Amino acid sequence: MTPVKAILFDLDGTLVDSARDLQSATNALLAGEGLREISLGETKAMVGDGVTKLVERALLATGGDVTRLAALTRRFLEIYEANPARHTRSYPGVQGVLEDLHRCGLRLGVVTNKPLVATMDILKALGLADFFGVVVAGDVLAERKPHPAPLLHALERLDISPGEALMVGDNYHDVQAARAAGMRIIAVTYGYSHKPHSDLGADALIATMPDLLAILKDGLCMNQQGRM
Ligand SMILES: O=C(O)COP(=O)(O)O
Ligand SMILES: [Mg+2]
Numbered sequence: 001m002t003p004v005k006a007i008l009f010d011l012d013g014t015l016v017d018s019a020r021d022l023q024s025a026t027n028a029l030l031a032g033e034g035l036r037e038i039s040l041g042e043t044k045a046m047v048g049d050g051v052t053k054l055v056e057r058a059l060l061a062t063g064g065d066v067t068r069l070a071a072l073t074r075r076f077l078e079i080y081e082a083n084p085a086r087h088t089r090s091y092p093g094v095q096g097v098l099e100d101l102h103r104c105g106l107r108l109g110v111v112t113n114k115p116l117v118a119t120m121d122i123l124k125a126l127g128l129a130d131f132f133g134v135v136v137a138g139d140v141l142a143e144r145k146p147h148p149a150p151l152l153h154a155l156e157r158l159d160i161s162p163g164e165a166l167m168v169g170d171n172y173h174d175v176q177a178a179r180a181a182g183m184r185i186i187a188v189t190y191g192y193s194h195k196p197h198s199d200l201g202a203d204a205l206i207a208t209m210p211d212l213l214a215i216l217k218d219g220l221c222m223n224q225q226g227r228m
Pocket of ligand 2: 010012013169192
């Protein structure tokens with residue numbers, strides 16, 4: 001197997017637990033429309049395909065007016081971007097794993113369907129921004145995951161070929177995008193998957209981010225060679 005030289009991470013549900021801030025912003029939008037609130041569980045099931053899909057799913061679930069989707073998505077972003085990291089936290093072990101991988105010389109990137117402004121605010125607020133050589137957000141290219149273009153764009157910027165790279169994500173769109181890009185893919189078993197994890201079709205599943213080090217570990221720091 002070709003050694004892993006770069007790792008691309010999904011954001012929501014993989015590096016950070018962002019559901020409470022997404023829920024708050026969604027509920028503020030729904031309240032302005034006179035609609036009911038959505039629960040944290042409902043929010044998690046709506047996240048992953050970008051903000052327009054989140055707002056559309058929230059409107060459909062609460063009887064809102066989807067014909068005003070574009071305007072309501074802009075309103076959602078105004079609300080969300082004012083406070084994207086009030087309750088958002090990195091998952092256990094994420095900071096330490098990124099430090100280890102960075103120190104070992106791996107190139108790291110983020111590929112998320114979340115828009116860029118909120119993505120960068122969250123990475124900075126949680127002290128994660130400096131680990132990444134590239135961040136490809138959901139509004140940067142015409143295509144989003146599950147399309148492979150954002151992953152391939154990130155790898156191009158890192159000057160790494162798909163065969164030398166690994167994607168880590170929590171959802172079907174991460175697996176489909178990685179497969180279409182010709183990359184290996186590991187899925188976390190926490191996060192906001194819309195399907196049972198065993199049905200995602202990932203190369204491996206990890207229950208916590210530090211488990212990633214166990215998969216990559218043999219000689220990681222000595223010769224920068226991943227085992228996968
Ligand atoms: O749907 C979103 O906004 C973000 O989702 P992702 O970070 O899991 O790609
Ligand atoms: Mg995700």
